[in-house]
Amino acid sequence: MSAESPSGVLFDVDGTLVDTTYLHTVSWWEALRQAEHRVPMSLIHRSIGMGSDKLLDHLLGPERDRDADGKLRDAHDSLFAEYWERLAPLPGAAELLRACAARGLRVVLATSAAEHEVGALRAALDADDAVDTVTSSADAQQSKPAPDILVAALEQSGLDARRVVFVGDSVWDVAAAAKLDIPCVGLTCGGTSRGELAGAGAVAVYDDPAALLAALADSPLVTPRRTSPRDKPDTEA
Structure with a gap:
């Protein structure tokens, strides 16, 4: 590897390595429905990747009464937990982590999942042997698109933002990485x-x-890093 190559890879987990995006969508839809909020699943899906606070602002408006937010989050968490034992990795997820580690890259799971969900995600991946560092929502004051979870991942892994790439599946992942000038690969x-x-x-x-x-x-x-997140991306057919 050249001196300009990244020395680590930060991975989002939900929707990037583990097939959970639509499970979160359905869980939020049902939690909102129980509270008599009728929100189309298409809108919910496009919000997945944000933290629950920003997701609810995005879907229900920032001027809403927030007194019920805790109940909405609890309802989502309970509904999503019903899927934990059936979570499945996306194709090639574990193999990708091991291939990165074999190349000498530090592998960091930069997830903003709640601590009680991280264990289920790691069990589904079954690739702890390749993972250097794992974050959770407890490590970030603000959720994506704020870059807090990436800052925490860098600090905990000892990596430099100039020597890493982030892999994510949502526009919120790309936006968070851009705030730190970290290239983001999208899935x-x-x-x-x-x-x-x-x-x-x-x-x-x-x-x-x-x-x-x-x-x-x-x-x-x-x-070697040749582009910044603001440059025109290459796409794989």
């Missing part, structure tokens, strides 16, 4: 389109972890 397996991810500033876009793994040698994860 469409969370249900966000190639055009949306590229338009948000992703430096490259792949279908899923397996597609990124297949192109790993020539991907931004292991090649």
